Amino acid sequence: MMATNGGDEDRLGVKRAHPARLYDFYLGGKTNYPADRETAAEVLGANPNAMVAARENRGFMHRAVRYVVEQHGIRQFVDIGTGIPTEPNLHQVAQQFAPDARVVYTDNDPIVLTYARALLTGTREGRTDYIDADVREPDRILEQADKTLDLSEPACLSVVALFHFVGDDADPHGLTQRLLDAMAPGSALILSHATEDFDPEDATTGTMRELGRVYRSRGMTLALRDKATTERFFHQAGTEIADPGLTPSHEWRTELEIDQKPRLAGMVSAAEVGVWAGVGIKS
Numbered sequence: 560m561m562a563t564n565g566g567d568e569d570r571l572g573v574k575r576a577h578p579a580r581l582y583d584f585y586l587g588g589k590t591n592y593p594a595d596r597e598t599a600a601e602v603l604g605a606n607p608n609a610m611v612a613a614r615e616n617r618g619f620m621h622r623a624v625r626y627v628v629e630q631h632g633i634r635q636f637v638d639i640g641t642g643i644p645t646e647p648n649l650h651q652v653a654q655q656f657a658p659d660a661r662v663v664y665t666d667n668d669p670i671v672l673t674y675a676r677a678l679l680t681g682t683r684e685g686r687t688d689y690i691d692a693d694v695r696e697p698d699r700i701l702e703q704a705d706k707t708l709d710l711s712e713p714a715c716l717s718v719v720a721l722f723h724f725v726g727d728d729a730d731p732h733g734l735t736q737r738l739l740d741a742m743a744p745g746s747a748l749i750l751s752h753a754t755e756d757f758d759p760e761d762a763t764t765g766t767m768r769e770l771g772r773v774y775r776s777r778g779m780t781l782a783l784r785d786k787a788t789t790e791r792f793f794h795q796a797g798t799e800i801a802d803p804g805l806t807p808s809h810e811w812r813t814e815l816e817i818d819q820k821p822r823l824a825g826m827v828s829a830a831e832v833g834v835w836a837g838v839g840i841k842s
């Protein structure tokens with residue numbers, strides 16, 4: 560954990576739990592503060608599956624990045640809602656399969672900005688950059704990304720576990736469409752999203768419903784969306800969802816696993832992960 564003084568604490572907003580640091584906690588990271596850990600304890604009381612869900616979501620991101628690099632020849636990424644650096648980061652996966660891959664990271668959390676240096680490493684042939692921005696500012700993100708990427712060539716928009724933190728009032732489908740509109744045909748959309756579709760109807764704990772309730776009670780947005788609403792991100796942005804379609808995150812193309820550690824997938828259920836995941840390709 561980074562040391563802070565009083566001024567920094569206010570600037571970094573560490574007195575209240577924040578999604579990026581809660582996620583870091585679920586992944587076993589150290590970039591979280593007492594307010595985050597206290598909320599995480601409440602979340603895990605309400606839904607002990609949050610840690611499994613975070614790990615499986617991360618695994619989906621790795622496989623999806625490998626997929627678009629290997630099978631669609633993508634070499635450029637705009638990753639929004641990057642999170643606190645956790646190895647392997649997106650550029651490390653992309654550059655493992657295409658050393659010349661270029662990645663622009665974006666997040667709105669000041670703590671992520673503080674740690675962004677860890678994202679600005681990589682191969683000599685490739686490039687990484689970081690933009691301190693909110694997904695609700697798509698034009699600013701595109702303008703900045705254009706300095707590192709060539710958006711007249713296919714690119715990938717990666718919004719993994721991001722849009723459940725954005726309410727309908729900000730029109731998350733419209734934001735995705737705006738970002739994809741600026742990308743060339745052949746571009747890709749990697750997206751995962753929390754859902755209550757898999758919650759057992761009568762369960763009172765261990766559900767995304769309960770997890771959402773705790774987040775909202777702590778002042779965070781947590782918009783759970785169903786399958787049709789999640790599919791609309793892809794369709795409205797002009798992409799066709801690649802095989803095998805939208806799946807629970809742990810089931811998506813498991814043959815592309817990059818992690819050498821034994822996977823939990825065989826032991827995990829959709830109700831535990833509570834996340835839809837998929838990849839779209841723009842024609």
Ligand SMILES: C[S@@+](CC[C@H](N)C(=O)[O-])C[C@H]1O[C@@H](n2cnc3c(N)ncnc32)[C@H](O)[C@@H]1O
Pocket residue numbers: 578579582616617620639640641642643665666667668671692693694695718719720721724725
């Ligand atoms: C659950 S983490 C996901 C991290 C990473 N994408 C992954 O899936 O492993 C969500 C991230 O989205 C960021 N975030 C939330 N709302 C955002 C917004 N409006 N604009 C940009 N980033 C946002 C948070 O700060 C956090 O880092």
